[in-house]
Amino acid sequence: MKVKTQSKKVNKAWLNDHVNDTYVKLAKKEGYRARAAYKLKEIDESLGLIKPGHLVVDLGSAPGAWSQYVRRKLSPKSATGGGAATGELNGSIIALDILPMEPVEDVLFLQGDFREPEMLQRLLDAMQSRLADVVVSDMAPNLSGIASADAARIIHLIELAVEFSQTHMKPQGALVVKVFHGNAYDEVVKLFKQTFQVVKPIKPKASRDKSSETFIVGIGLKKG
Numbered sequence: 001m002k003v004k005t006q007s008k009k010v011n012k013a014w015l016n017d018h019v020n021d022t023y024v025k026l027a028k029k030e031g032y033r034a035r036a037a038y039k040l041k042e043i044d045e046s047l048g049l050i051k052p053g054h055l056v057v058d059l060g061s062a063p064g065a066w067s068q069y070v071r072r073k074l075s076p077k078s079a080t081g082g083g084a085a086t087g088e089l090n091g092s093i094i095a096l097d098i099l100p101m102e103p104v105e106d107v108l109f110l111q112g113d114f115r116e117p118e119m120l121q122r123l124l125d126a127m128q129s130r131l132a133d134v135v136v137s138d139m140a141p142n143l144s145g146i147a148s149a150d151a152a153r154i155i156h157l158i159e160l161a162v163e164f165s166q167t168h169m170k171p172q173g174a175l176v177v178k179v180f181h182g183n184a185y186d187e188v189v190k191l192f193k194q195t196f197q198v199v200k201p202i203k204p205k206a207s208r209d210k211s212s213e214t215f216i217v218g219i220g221l222k223k224g
Helices: 002-019 022-030 037-047 065-073 117-127 147-168 185-195
Strands: 055-059 092-097 107-111 132-137 169-180 196-202 213-221
Touching (some): 022 037, 037 065, 037 169, 037 196, 037 213, 055 065, 055 117, 055 147, 065 107, 092 117, 117 147, 132 147, 147 169, 147 185, 169 185, 185 213
Parallel strands (some): 055 092, 092 107
Antiparallel strands (some): 169 213, 196 213
16 A cells, blocks of 8 residues: 555656646647657757758657647748647658657658568658658657666667668758667767767756656768
């Protein structure tokens, strides 16, 4: 019984923090599906990654907040205060997730597992022989709590995103991935330094203080 009571307290504390969270309130006000939109917004605004005319691939897109942000960024005439973009889309967005996602206007959504070759082929077909300008990945595995196993899962997903970018992204393009501090972090940074000309770790203000998540940005593919 004691454990249950403690669990209820923890859940109540989390819910209280969540409800009173500045970014949760802002997301609700501006029509974003999740506070995660502000993580990508901060990364993008600090590095100038996403520009009108770009082809952006959003991996691990559900529930769609990152696609919403990109959609707005690619619509110069969008209303600044609304989550739904109102301007004409100048660019292309392809989103992919193993989970279902409610439609986002002008975003092509593919549901399936990025680790499966058939899913990768569907994504490539949707890209129509074009190279991505920016690849963003909020993909994260279901964590087991076993550090070594979780690190391996995290690294595997990031390796897939890096391999995809090396083959299907423009040489001057950018890749944004989510990683967690721990066993996987140093290995991911090492992989990015081997792959990209510029590597920037960013912990956005919208990322909770208690969270070990951070984002690694790689800009400009190294040749060879």
